[in-house]
Amino acid sequence: MSPVSTANSRVIYDALKASGIRLMSALPETWLVHLIRMAEDDPGMILVRLAKEEEGVGVSAGAHLAGMRSAMLMQNHGFLAAINGIVSGAQLYRIPLLMLISHRGEFGERDPWQTEGGGVTEELLRALRIPFLLLDDPQKVERRIAKAQTLAYSANKPVALLLCRDLMWED
Amino acid sequence: MLRLDALKAVYPHLETRVVVTIMGAVAAELQSLGHRENFFYLQHAMGLASSMGLGIALAQPDRQVVVFDGDGSVLMNLGGLTTLARYRPRNLVHVVFDNESLLSVGGFPTATSTGSDLAAIAAAAGVPRTAMVRTLDEFTRGFRDALEANDLTTIVAKVDAVGPSRYVTDLSLLENRFQFQRYLTRGGNR
Numbered sequence: 001m002s003p004v005s006t007a008n009s010r011v012i013y014d015a016l017k018a019s020g021i022r023l024m025s026a027l028p029e030t031w032l033v034h035l036i037r038m039a040e041d042d043p044g045m046i047l048v049r050l051a052k053e054e055e056g057v058g059v060s061a062g063a064h065l066a067g068m069r070s071a072m073l074m075q076n077h078g079f080l081a082a083i084n085g086i087v088s089g090a091q092l093y094r095i096p097l098l099m100l101i102s103h104r105g106e107f108g109e110r111d112p113w114q115t116e117g118g119g120v121t122e123e124l125l126r127a128l129r130i131p132f133l134l135l136d137d138p139q140k141v142e143r144r145i146a147k148a149q150t151l152a153y154s155a156n157k158p159v160a161l162l163l164c165r166d167l168m169w170e171d
Numbered sequence: 172m173l174r175l176d177a178l179k180a181v182y183p184h185l186e187t188r189v190v191v192t193i194m195g196a197v198a199a200e201l202q203s204l205g206h207r208e209n210f211f212y213l214q215h216a217m218g219l220a221s222s223m224g225l226g227i228a229l230a231q232p233d234r235q236v237v238v239f240d241g242d243g244s245v246l247m248n249l250g251g252l253t254t255l256a257r258y259r260p261r262n263l264v265h266v267v268f269d270n271e272s273l274l275s276v277g278g279f280p281t282a283t284s285t286g287s288d289l290a291a292i293a294a295a296a297g298v299p300r301t302a303m304v305r306t307l308d309e310f311t312r313g314f315r316d317a318l319e320a321n322d323l324t325t326i327v328a329k330v331d332a333v334g335p336s337r338y339v340t341d342l343s344l345l346e347n348r349f350q351f352q353r354y355l356t357r358g359g360n361r
Contacts, residue, residue, distance in 0.1 A: 023229065046229055048258065051250025058219030058251075062191075062226025065211070065348070067356040070226070089216030093348045 002033065003170045008138050009034035012100070012163070015142040016071055019149045021098070022046060023063045023070035025056035027078050031102040031168040035073060053078035057085035061095045069149075071098040076105065076121040077114075079160075086158055087128065096152035096159075103134070103162040108171070125160055136164035172307050174268050174330040175200045178239075180311045184318060185210070185237065189227055189355065192239040193220045195275035196334030197268060201239065203335065206342055211351040214344055218248030221255055221265055228260035231355065235262045235318065242269040242283045249292065255323065256297030264317045265298075265325040270332040278332060293325040300324040 013035055016024070024039045025048040026032060039047040050056050056072040063070040074082070079101045090097040104111075105118020125132045131151060133144050144161060152159040174196065182204050190210045192198050198212035213220045224238035245252070245267050255265065271284035283289060290303040299322050304310045310328050317324035 023226070048225070048229070048254065051253050052248075055219065055222040055248065055251050055254055058216065058222025059226035059229075061219070062223035062228075063230040064226075065223075065352045065355055066227045066230035067352075068226075068230035085216050085219055089213070089219055092215055092344065093213075094345060 002030075004031055004033055005168055005170050006034050008141070008167050009038065011138045011141045012135070012145070013038040015145040017042075017044075018142065019146050020069040021071045022068050023048065023060070024073055025050055025059050025070065026073040027053055027056075027075070029075040029078070029102055029104075031104070031163060032073055032075070053082040054085040057082055057089045057097065060097050061089055061093065064095050064097075069098075071100055073100050075102045076117045076162075079121065080117065080124070083124070083128070086130075090158045091128075094156035096149075096156050098149055098152055099130075099158060099160040101160055101162050102168065103164050106165060108165045108169075121162065130158050130160050131155075132160035132162060134162045134164050136166040138167060141167070172305065172310065172328065172330050173333065174270070174328075175203075176307055177268070177310050177328055177330060178204060180307055181314045184314065187235075188318075189231075189234050189236045190239065191220050191224045191227070191236065193217070193241050193244045195241070195338055197239050197241060199335045199338045199340060202340045202342060208350050208354040210347075212342075212347060217244050218251065220244060221248065221251050224263055224265065225255055225258060225260060227355070228263040229258065232260070232262055234355075235264070236260070237264045238266065240265060240267045242267060242271060242281050242289060243273045245289055246281055246283075246287075249296075252293050252296035252298065252325070256293075256299075259297075259299065259323045261322050263323050264314070265293075265323070266314070267325065267327045268330050269327050270330050272332045274332050274334050275338055290325065290327040293327070298323055298325045301327070303327045303329070305329045
């Protein structure tokens with residue numbers, strides 16, 4: 001059994017559905033496996049599997065302008081790979097982009113190759129002036145996703161939620 | 172073939188379609204023929220015009236979407252061709268104007284000038300209908316066929332590396348964005 005929390009993945013998925021998300025773009029990563037499977041099994045969700053995360057900014061921008069709510073699901077290294085699209089696409093054109101980013105490389109990380117990304121993720125979000133909150137407690141997931149979505153739409157801006165180890169992983 | 176002539180030849184077909192273009196010459200030339208509220212010009216985010224087209228095509232499958240792309244942009248997002256092919260939006264026509272150069276930033280040659288074949292790459296990525304065209308007549312016919320085919324098509328059109336004298340127009344980016352969104356979400360003109 002994978003130690004990725006199925007129960008908390010379900011809480012996140014249900015909150016995304018409740019906030020009106022109908023399209024999700026994703027690139028697989030260990031912490032996201034259940035979320036991606038839930039999207040795959042849901043006939044009410046369009047799942048777009050990407051080759052690289054930056055594409056997801058374009059897909060979400062198109063979906064938004066066409067009236068459909070969407071979310072991007074990626075690892076923090078995927079966020080790093082998507083930055084030009086976020087700045088010169090979503091920020092330049094004021095797209096309310098909801099990004100769920102798995103916060104790898106923080107305290108508790110065992111994979112040596114993930115350890116550089118963790119330290120720069122929050123600083124980069126600040127540098128890009130992207131409002132973000134941590135998702136580390138299942139009790140707060142639904143409210144935080146709803147609030148992130150509300151700000152994204154009122155400000156017409158990208159916002160991020162960092163999926164933390166305490167929420168995603170059961171050790 | 173001049174890109175401007177190619178755009179002129181198909182302009183009448185764009186009236187009821189949703190159009191997404193890349194930055195630079197393509198955006199300026201299409202605007203010079205007459206801006207419409209159903210045209211969106213992605214003035215940066217190189218490579219993502221086709222991804223935007225995919226997002227629109229998936230969200231509104233009853234509309235036909237036309238993306239005017241370029242060789243430099245496609246080369247920045249070759250993986251996007253595999254994503255397009257994977258979801259195969261039958262309501263999307265993907266035109267790549269290939270002038271074998273990065274015209275708006277000094278005209279330096281791209282890899283299509285040394286033999287990389289974007290139509291073959293699109294076909295190998297799984298795009299079901301692809302074509303490489305070199306004359307205005309071939310382009311016009313290919314475009315019309317693609318609109319009628321009701322399947323994902325990538326047309327690579329070889330064009331001369333010439334463009335307008337300036338790229339900035341009097342249409343502001345955000346005005347274009349909100350007007351385009353309003354067009355898409357009010358359900359008119361389908």
